[in-house]
Amino acid sequence: MDYLDFISAISERGQIKSFIESDAGVQQQESKLYSMFAAWWQVHAPSLSELPKTKKVMELRAEFLSSFVDSLLPVGLLDRFKVAAVVASWWDEVKYELRTLSESNFGGLVDSWVDTIKDALEQDDDEKKKQAKFDPLNHKLVGRLMPSYLQEIAEAEAKIAELEQQKQAVEQGEEAEADAGEEGEESEAVNVVKDLETKLKLLKNLIKEPKKELKILKKSPLLNAEKIAELEVFIKCNEVEIAEIDEYLEPYKEIVTQLKEEKAKLKTLKNELVQRLEAARAALTDEDCRDLVLAIFKDGLIAELERYVTAHRQQVIAAVENWWDKYQVTLQDIEAERDAVAKKLNEFLQGLGYA
Template sequence: MLVCNKSKPDALHDKILFINADREYAEGKAQNKLRPEDIEKIDFVFTNKREVPKYSRLVSKDEIIETHDYNLNIRRYVDNTPDPEPEDVQAHLIGGIPEAEVAAHAGDFACFGVQPETLFVPLRSGYLDFCESITDKRTIKDTLEADPALQQTLADHFAALEDWWAVAQDDLTGLQNGDKIPEVRRTMLTTLKNKLIPLRVLDEFKSAGVFVNWWQKIRYDLKTIISTGWHHSLIPDDYLIAEFFQVEADQIEELDAQISEAQSELDEAVETAQEVAGYEPDEDENVTVTVIKRVLKDLIDDLKDSKGKSAGKELAALKEQDETIKAIEKRIRDSRAALRAKKNELEIKIQLKRLGSDSFKAENRELIRQIDAQLAQLDSSKKADKRKINALNRDNTVLQTRLDETDGMLTAIGGRLKEEEARQLILKKLYDMANYELNRYLNAEKRELIKVAENLWDKYAISSRELERERNETLETLDGYLRGLGYV
């Protein structure tokens, strides 16, 4: 992209800003694309004419003419090729980690407050070794994540986000009072960067990335807030449940657990019944509850008229297995029925909380009207219509019962959602989304730190001397086997 500006300030006269952003993008199936943070970085660097190593540079016209003969290839001016990976021959040969390579990443460790001593100990002059607790590559990640300084650094970032949010939520509330979105965005972006950059893990562009990704995801919510206020449609059910209906959610979870437990018992009962019945399934046959119940029934029918003592014992054992399976099945059916009822009840409560009784009643009355219209077109003397009539009448009864219970249920749940309650829940959702973005960026930086240490492990944990020693030991073992077999 080429941008021409004839109104540049004197300080930029005869200078051209080159931006090489070809390494910062999100990979796609058909084509790559710029992420919100990539666009923000390009815009910021261009607007402020910033020079960023391996990203942007102000170049004089003389350099373009005299050095590069008018060639505007961006890489001539901004080369973003990664630095070559250093390799230490001595470390490869006799082991050890070059202290210089660890020192080169001192800034990466310092950002998280991690001391190199967490991972490394002195080995010899100029070289380090991994601590004894670092027994393999996997323990590097565990050691770093358990480091108190790193954990405190992460906690400091989330505390900074909370401090920012204490003011930022008022900025969002101001949108309803006529504040302009671009101004609010600019203020919130600046204040968040001011909170995060001093903590050193995220630079100004990554700090901006936290914000712009969050802003991109909430932009439609903001439009709704401006146009219709703190509307309940912006609140996910999960937030309403956590705030008002946690008891009901716990009951549903308990019923789910009971069903899972009973299902496990049923599986065990089927296996036991199969053993008692001595049933040998055909190849590839799946012994289900239905199959084993049929087997038990057939055996019980065969033995019920038998008079022998042995047959009586066998019959009693089979009946016991049959009764056990049926009892468990009944528990599962009852629990599932209770679960459906609880879920329906919770769904109604959520609707009432959102809509209030008037809207809820109007919605249900409309459904009843539609059912009545369908019933009027059916003939009860026809067998096919009769089944439909029965089903519609059942639905009608459910809806009518729901209408009768509406006012009492609305009172029990504390009435319809108030505007301030809706505002608080929406703000909580927006904050959680910002928290998610910050956590995502911090995890990415933490992974980079872990990768630094893991790369040193891959390069230097095993020296060529150790490899040669292992090779010789393996050869000696092999020679011993060959001598034992008489081949040597």
């Protein structure tokens, strides 16, 4: 019997996943599977294009199932049941949309998607709570029809995230960052800005009455010269500290202002969804609708195929990791360790006079 060992490039269990994922053979097989899918789609997508005319929904399902298995099974990456499950799972997800398509046309299906998004947005809060959370921005129609709009949303969200980080960094201050860098120590949550704003308020209140008193005393400057000088020094010292705090907080205030503006911009963008969606739909021709729907259906099938391929790859990784757990330590190593322990035990017994 031949025995195999792990290659020297793998010295620890954590390397197995990346090694398999980057393996040329694995990538080649997966690439071949996707190439066969592309070829299959090229041949059978026209049958889907004709569905509004043929109305043969179940016949299309049978064609897709049998031809998909015949085309992708020879690659050998997924077994027959998994290959068939790709189409079956996808079909189950889009069956009502396919029925709508067979009863109307591609434009009608696109309109139904638009209506679904509009209805979800127009629901009151109670209705939204009763249903599963629905994010219209994640709807497949929006992703395909308005990629530039989603890019605007993403950029606005990224800007907000950046400003939030800047705001938090100022609030935490340099001391908090230094404390966080020390291992083994947990620093309490601090808010430098809040502390400074509290101090600023106290300082302003502190000089409020002295300012009033100074104003009165200055009406008789010769009689109150000493007291006036004392108050002026007191007020001046506190005003210097107030100015320093204001200067420190100025960049923070600018960040907060920008953050409010960006959040308002994002809210406006999201509120424009229906308007932009309807405008984009109105610009579509019948041919555009057909191409759009076919592209969305193809995306769904690819996503389902990728899910099964990923699951299969994870099974392979898990199997190899299991082998590592079982066989990484060779029989020779086990015997050597056993002999070393036995030798140490004998030496211990000899020391006690038992051998």
